[in-house]
Amino acid sequence: MLFLGHERGSLGGELAVLSDVPKTMVYQIAEYINQKSEVIHQEIIQKAPSAELKSNQFDQDTxxxxxxxxxxxxxxxxxxxSxxxxxxxxxxxxxxxxxxxxxxxxxxxRKQAPQGLKVTSKAFGSGRRMPIAADYSY
Structure with missing residues (x-):
């Protein structure tokens, strides 16, 4: 998620611009933005996705x-x-x-995160209404 706000530790007043965008679409958007000139550097696009919670941790690991x-x-x-x-x-x-x-x-x-823009047909935000105290065991 991309957060726009005054400090990273506080989510108050922030907007999660990419909260509704799947990772593959993020890459498509980056390619679209770079059609005329390289706005987003290729090393950023080619870098393995990571939450960067630990060193050498990559999304593909889990x-x-x-x-x-x-x-x-x-x-x-x-x-x-189903x-x-x-x-x-x-x-x-x-x-x-x-x-x-x-x-x-x-x-x-999701309920704790800042509000995001709706891009897909059913956003994780207002489009997905799920009770927070439900039992989701399968």
């Missing part, structure tokens, strides 16, 4: 590849497909289940 992850998220969140329907489309059942569990287990974090 997450499925983003093209797969983003498709599962789209089918689950935007299209409202785990069985997503798996029937050829996705590994363990990966689908893991992804859905992480989304639902971390729902409370």
């Amino acid at each position: 997450l499925p590849p983003y093209p797969i992850l983003d498709q599962i998220i789209e089918l689950w969140i935007e299209d409202g497909f 785990i069985e329907e997503i798996t029937a489309r050829g996705f590994d059942c363990r990966t689908v289940l893991w992804t859905v569990q992480r989304i639902d287990q971390n729902e409370h974090k």
Whole structure:
């Protein structure tokens, strides 16, 4: 998420500009921006994604590849497909289940984050209304 605000430790008054944008779309946006001239340096685009919580930690160490992850998220969140329907489309059942569990287990974090712009058809913000105290076990 990209936060715009006065200091990183406080989320008050901030706007999460990319909160609704899947990682693969972030790369597409970067390529679009760079069509006429290199605004976003290639080393930034080519750098392995990382939350940078620990040194030498990369998203690919714990997450499925983003093209797969983003498709599962789209089918689950935007299209409202069930785990069985997503798996029937050829996705590994363990990966689908893991992804859905992480989304639902971390729902409370979405509610704590700053508001974001709505880009996709069903944003993680106002488009996804889930009770914060629900039991999401599968």
